[in-house]
């Protein structure tokens with residue numbers, strides 16, 4: 001066993017924090033029943049008929065689907081299809097839903113287009129739609145024809161996620177039924193085709209690009225945290241979005257601690273379709289509010305400021321990258337406007353306030369994203385010619401590499417791409433003093449590589465596990481255990497000195513009394 005794996009296993013044993021039971025929906029709060037799997041079509045179909053036109057060189061086999069439940073929608077579900085309706089009935093009238101159009105090529109084959117981001121037709125990747133009214137055991141071939149990106153993890157073995165009302169845990173469509181190819185019939189665009197067998201005509205099925213995490217999921221999670229009346233947690237309304245949704249700021253720190261604290265600022269989900277970032281952020285929050293010794297240590301020596309969702313409108317609307325107004329907010333940090341990008345203006349204001357007020361001691365900024373073409377998780381930091389500064393910047397990814405088997409220090413890099421000048425990391429790196437470290441954390445939409453060089457698909461749990469590892473890494477980065485040991489030994493020394501002095505004073509008094517008697 002490698003030293004790194006042993007270290008990580010030990011951490012898992014000693015620092016396991018229970019998964020949050022509050023986020024996903026009421027129907028999976030405590031135990032998750034083993035769900036019936038979807039009956040997928042057998043191999044024989046893929047070598048016959050139309051499927052033989054597609055080529056696939058994928059070799060990675062998928063693990064079983066995640067066991068957590070799925071998002072509860074905030075919008076009322078549409079009424080079911082009428083009994084007389086023919087063909088599949090598509091829908092996306094729920095939170096984060098995204099479907100542009102669909103065309104039936106025949107009763108068992110449909111072409112689907114993703115709805116572009118609101119007010120910005122350039123971005124098309126996230127999809128999340130429902131399908132009703134199938135026949136029992138109907139086999140359907142779906143073609144998603146208008147992705148705005150050409151490179152895709154579908155080439156590495158990724159596949160769409162599926163759940164149904166009766167089977168609410170997300171599962172991946174088996175890789176063997178998924179094809180990603182350049183299609184001459186679609187102006188040489190890249191097309192995702194996947195084959196699915198519907199087994200229950202009375203069930204409602206949902207398909208998604210990645211594990212959904214809605215605005216309402218987050219509001220429910222934060223509400224439940226508030227209900228716990230934790231003395232070390234504060235939730236504030238930082239600002240309202242263009243569509244008047246909440247943008248929350250959390251502060252997690254021990255208010256009774258007298259230590260001089262450093263402040264760590266964390267943001268996530270500026271890109272709404274990058275849902276894995278939200279699970280990581282939740283993993284961080286779960287650990288920080290937990291009752292473990294590590295969480296207590298982190299709260300004693302650090303202040304965590306967390307904006308868990310930087311783009312609530314985009315998330316609600318089912319966008320991939322933009323806000324309601326059509327801006328990629330992660331290119332607007334340099335000069336955000338209060339009326340057009342109020343989320344960023346609010347976030348930037350509070351970060352600069354913390355930076356300018358030296359009592360806050362702002363030390364680190366971390367912005368969490370998901371990557372549509374890379375595997376593993378990794379970081380970008382800002383490039384610098386100063387070797388000492390570069391060494392300091394590399395410490396955080398190095399420690400995380402030691403703590404999390406899916407994180408790769410080798411993939412992490414210093415970045416100076418001019419296209420990324422408006423990102424949080426780059427813009428804040430320019431605005432804040434050089435002592436403040438700024439990072440982008442990326443995680444694959446699909447999988448990480450294990451020690452046998454096999455791809456292991458991420459699940460909702462493993463994204464949250466990465467978040468917990470990120471939080472634990474601050475203990476190493478700031479040497480909190482050494483600090484605590486130093487504080488304890490200083491306290492012990494002080495206690496001994498006080499005890500010794502008291503004893504000496506007592507002896508002196510005794511002596512004076514006996515001298516007086518004489």
Ligand SMILES: [Zn+2]
Pocket residue numbers: 271274369370
């Ligand atoms: Zn992103």
